[in-house]
Amino acid sequence: MKHRLCRYGTLVFTLLFLTSCSTVPISPSRTPSALDPQGPAAAKLAELWWVMLAFGTAILVLVIVLLFAALRRSRRATSETAPNSSDGDVGRNWLILGGIALPLIVIGIVFVYSVYTLAAVENPLAPPAVKIEVVGRRWWWEVKYPDQGVTTANEIHLPIGVPVQVQLQSADVIHSFWVPELHGKMDLIPTRINYLTLQSDQTGVYRGVCAEFCGLQHAHMGFMVVAQSNDDFNDWLNAQQQDAATPTDDTAKRGQQVFVSAGCVFCHTVRGLDDKEIDRSGVDLGPDLTHLSSRLTIAGASLTQNKGNLAGWIIDVDHVKPGSLMPSMNLNSQDLQSLLAYLATLR
Amino acid sequence: MKSQAIHFGLAVVIVCLLSACAGDVSGIVQPRTYSDANVASGRRLIASYGCGSCHSIPGIPGADALAAPPLNHFGERSYIAGLLPNNWEKLIKWIQNPQQIKPGTAMPNLGVKEDEAKDIAAYLYHQPTIGELFSR
Numbered sequence: 001m002k003h004r005l006c007r008y009g010t011l012v013f014t015l016l017f018l019t020s021c022s023t024v025p026i027s028p029s030r031t032p033s034a035l036d037p038q039g040p041a042a043a044k045l046a047e048l049w050w051v052m053l054a055f056g057t058a059i060l061v062l063v064i065v066l067l068f069a070a071l072r073r074s075r076r077a078t079s080e081t082a083p084n085s086s087d088g089d090v091g092r093n094w095l096i097l098g099g100i101a102l103p104l105i106v107i108g109i110v111f112v113y114s115v116y117t118l119a120a121v122e123n124p125l126a127p128p129a130v131k132i133e134v135v136g137r138r139w140w141w142e143v144k145y146p147d148q149g150v151t152t153a154n155e156i157h158l159p160i161g162v163p164v165q166v167q168l169q170s171a172d173v174i175h176s177f178w179v180p181e182l183h184g185k186m187d188l189i190p191t192r193i194n195y196l197t198l199q200s201d202q203t204g205v206y207r208g209v210c211a212e213f214c215g216l217q218h219a220h221m222g223f224m225v226v227a228q229s230n231d232d233f234n235d236w237l238n239a240q241q242q243d244a245a246t247p248t249d250d251t252a253k254r255g256q257q258v259f260v261s262a263g264c265v266f267c268h269t270v271r272g273l274d275d276k277e278i279d280r281s282g283v284d285l286g287p288d289l290t291h292l293s294s295r296l297t298i299a300g301a302s303l304t305q306n307k308g309n310l311a312g313w314i315i316d317v318d319h320v321k322p323g324s325l326m327p328s329m330n331l332n333s334q335d336l337q338s339l340l341a342y343l344a345t346l347r
Numbered sequence: 348m349k350s351q352a353i354h355f356g357l358a359v360v361i362v363c364l365l366s367a368c369a370g371d372v373s374g375i376v377q378p379r380t381y382s383d384a385n386v387a388s389g390r391r392l393i394a395s396y397g398c399g400s401c402h403s404i405p406g407i408p409g410a411d412a413l414a415a416p417p418l419n420h421f422g423e424r425s426y427i428a429g430l431l432p433n434n435w436e437k438l439i440k441w442i443q444n445p446q447q448i449k450p451g452t453a454m455p456n457l458g459v460k461e462d463e464a465k466d467i468a469a470y471l472y473h474q475p476t477i478g479e480l481f482s483r
Contacts, residue, residue, distance in 0.1 A: 304397060308457050312400020315453070316414040320400065333453035337446065340455050 032207045034180040038227070039199040041121045041183045048117045055106055066098075121184065124197045128165035132156060136168070136175030136188040136210065138325065139217035140287055140300040150240040151269075153287030154223040155295050156208070159233040160200050168194040176212035179225050185211045200227035207301065216323035222301030239347075243272025244290045247345045255342025258335045264289075267326070270346065286326055292346045299324075307340055314339065381469040388463075389470025396457050398467075405474060415454065421471040428452060438471070439464045 037043040134156070135142040143152045158164045168177050170188035177196065178185040181204075186196040200206070210221035228236065247253050256273070259265055265278055267286035292298075295305050299321055303309040313320055315336065317328045331339065390406065393399065399410025403417040424433050430449055431437040442464040445454040459467065 303400060304395065306395075306397050306457075307455055308397030309400045310397075311453075311455050312397060312412055312414055316401070316412060319412050319414065333451055336453055337455055 032180040032209070034184075036181055038181045038202050038204060038206065039183070040201070041124075041197065041199065042181055044117050044120055045184050048114060051113060052110060055110060059106065122197075124163040124199070126163055128197060129162035130158060130164045131167065132158075132164060133167045133169070134177060134188075136170045136172075136177070136214070136221075138172050138215055139210070139221035139321065141177075141221070141223045142171075142285075142287065143223075145237065145240075148237050148241060150237060151288045152240060152291065152295070154297060154301050155226065156198075156223065157226045157228060157233055157236050158198060158200060159230045160203055160227050163197045163199045166196045166198055168196060173214050174212050175210045175214045175221070177208065178211040179206050179208040181206045182225065187212055198225070200225070203227050203229060203232075205296070217300070217321045220300050220302040220321050222297075224296050224301055226296070239294065240291055244270050244346050246272070247342055249341070251338050251341040252345050253342075254335075255338035255340070258331070258339045259342055262329055262331060262335065262339070264329075264339075289343070289346055293344055294347050307344065310343060311336060311340055381465075381473070385466045385469035386473045389466035389468070389473075392459075392463050392467050393470060396459065401454075404471075406470075418471055419474065421474060428454070435468055435472070438468045442467055 034042065035046050035049065037046045130145070131147060133144040133146055135144075141154050143154070143156055144150065156166075166177070168186055168188045169192075170190045173190065175188040176185045177188060179198065182198050182200055183196055186194050188194065204227050206225040206227070208223045208225055210218055212218075214221065226236075247256050259270070260273075265273065266280065269280075269285070269288045269290065271288070271290040293305070297303060298305045298309060299313055302321065303313060314329050315331065317324050317326045319328075393404060393407050393410070398404060398418075399407050399412060401412050401415035402410060403412060403419065404410040405419050422433075427433050427437055427441050428445065428449055431441060439461065441448055443459050443461060444456055445452050446456045
């Protein structure tokens, strides 16, 4: 008995310890929580969660009360005379009421409430104001605004207060798109297209994750959602629509040459860079880098976007994300400095 | 009898050698005055500049990279970048402008300001030296 207690204690401690370990190193984030909803869909889901918790707790309390009542009763029964014949009927009534009727009612309520919530979450009231296409890849997110001709990566911008339709596809394996503060999870399934409607009522930056194990770097497949005012959103769209500026200072110019000669250009698009001869067909593409320096993060939101992290990422990709399709670049240090200067111009 | 004497002699020599290790080892950077606030700020700065993407630095989450030299026991290292004698003044300059001090080094200029460099240096020198680890 004592032994078993010890074992449970250890288990509880282990679980507590493990939950305290879940940190995302050097990444920009508050811990995302589905119980801190920032949009209508997430609010409904959180409400459903609390209702289910309330039902679950009520039933747990009821069962425990009954259990203790039964224990006391059985002790009394053994010490007194043998039970009389009507006790059988009482037992049957308990079974019918507590074992069949009550679960049917409770499950019925929770079921109807879940279906109602799902329907409310699936069918937004207004037509979408913006359409976004998201393609899950190992291990990053390609983000396109088809109507505006914008392509970016690992960062979704949306105007607040209006529904935004996100079209979800996968380029390889099954992923799952999850922004806990804005909506539930939706899978990205190869050969299928799924839709999700995001809406944020507050400006803010939210962290999204891949919620379906998709391989070695699943845990480093995050993205940021930036909810901003309509004006800020339009400014952002305008900036993203521009081609990359041609670098003016010498170091950045050299960096642009490095970008081409080191082969970055074979996987990464920079709009505005003269790369017409480059054949990218059949290549598993990396993120579009046209406006890399305007982003909050790099490498599937596993690192803050800044010069130091970019340097470490470029020269030792395998250390940050082992298994990433991007090879570590064996650049000499001067080329690295030039390349970093060039990437900084991609605003 | 003879072998016992040899053993004893060896033991004495080893003890002497070990005790020499425990004393003040010359070459350790002498502490300049800095506060816990400097160290805490240095820790935050190291994380936010992304130093840990190239360097392994104890106490910084995720800073386990191998692209550049590890920065543990920093106060006991003789040289900065294999070039400068390791002291506060040089380290603060180096953090701000490695490209000017050692043209061609892989470490980029990250735009660190002087105050920030002082805090980063405080964090790096704040780490216990090997001697301190042993004397605990």
